[in-house]
Amino acid sequence: MRGSVYYQTAELTKIIFQEGAKKQDRINPKHLHYQKIASYNTMKSYRDVWNNFLNYLKEHWNVKDCEKINFEHILAYIDYKVEYYPSKQYLQKIISALGKLEIALNYYSKLKYDFPILYDFSIRSSLLTEATNLKLVADNYHNRTYQDPIKLIENLSKSKHKIAAKIELEGGARVEACTLIKKEQLLEYKIDKITQNNKGVLFTKEKGGKEGNIYILVDTYKLLLLEIETVGVFKINRANYMKDIRETAKRLNIASEGTHGFRWNFAKRRLFEYANAGYTYEQSLLLVSKEMKHNRANITEHYLGG
Template sequence: MEKAKMRGSVYYQTAVLTKLIFFEGAKKSDRVNPNHEHYGCVSSFKTMESYRNVWNNFFNYLQEHFKLKNCELITDEHIKSYIEYKIEYYPSKQYLEKIISALGKLEIALNRYSKEKYQFQIIYDFKIRQKLLNNARDLKLVANNYHNRVYDNPLLIIENLSNPKHQLAATIQLEGGARSEGVTLIKKEQLKDIKIDEITNKSVGVIETKEKGGKVGDVFISTKTYETLQNFFLQNNTSYFKISYQEYIDDIKTTCQKLNITHHESHGFRWTFAQNRVREYQNHGYTYEQALQGVSWEMKHFRANITEHYLGH
């Protein structure tokens, strides 16, 4: 059988998958029986609607950040990236658990789709979602508690990363507060030259990034880091800077282990930026409340109290 690709909008694809897993009124005894056709399925319309909303959000995230438009190509790397992205926003325990459950049902739906469609089935395994949920609970990354993810010595970590491109990406996160998706792909056209930082009155390099939810904004980095990025484009005769997200976070993890430093992945550089930047605002005459709001906008949030989360309040 010729292998067809799942096509259509996000909402069309989730509708197709919903039909494979939703059986209204299916008995619980059948849904927990591995030998029954309704095993692992959903019988409640309200629950299915809730799960499908998560799927829609997840697929939109994949299109935005990975340019992935075919849900058949989803891997555990995409699952990991999405969950970590959600954890950064300090979700409630219940909301995170709903996401984990929805992704579990997505795994079942994709396996059913593949089994029906192809002679040689694609096997989907998203068990990493449970590991990430357990880690979030253990590290108190859900909203019933707090865990400080700031790196005490971020420069030491960056200096010891094995890949110079990873060093540059981490430096941009540390200096400018960019999310990981803002540094894994940077196009030459995103460089917006040198300008004066209105807070410190110092010269900074400007990178325009498009991150969560399509939010566009400027990331301010040191002129030295900006020149390093410019030189990368010149020396490599390329129009984009690109790294593998998975290889990047693996390098950070390995480096932290070697240095015996608690590992906070790439988010740790963003958290460190937030604390440093709030102090910078205050050192230049801004009130605490003004600093919170200013840093929140720079990190592409809206509410000032989001920044307080990075400060441990």
């Protein structure tokens, strides 16, 4: 579908919104209004989620056509939202909105094509169940750190994926900061004032346009530099990277915590490094949060189970 994010969601809204449709008709598979939305406020709430989701895909996946959405995008978006400690109610709204997006896309495809595309976002239900078992939305804290992240990284199938994972683990970068890195982002070496170790400095721009430097090990920096000098740029396919992590974890009989797991490892290690450098607990929380490009100190407590 061509057009802006807001045009596309408007077109899908026209298809699925039926103001005043009776409930008995909306639950009847044989009725014209089956699975449609009858409430204006509900439709507005869901469309807000759709707009956010499509803007996320445009920014982080370079997907500008809602017809190209697949389950990998659903998985990544929910994982992306879960990192920010959402309430159970908010996460449920996202899940419900994506369910209605699936229905709207299927309606649209049936109207447009002789051989319609079949959209299946059912993975969202299992993701909600999983998230409910985290301290993201319930009382049970789920530690997403990898017990042996190096073992997982060293067994990834592609060298580029290993570099990306190390950048997340060592520097606390989000996955979107690792999918495309240009030479001008490499800022040579600098002493990390917290550990007093020499590290490679990488400039990143992440969610919401947040910018800043991250510190990675010298060996990782050299591998990144070599890759860029060889092919001109460091670039990976996000979906393939995430798939490699899941499949490698399964092969090694390790619980897969996705790419965020590496950031969890970073947060816990970095907080310990700040403590060793003489910072108070509150100072450490704030500074680690800033390194991870969060706005609030209590986000770091989320990674600690606090």
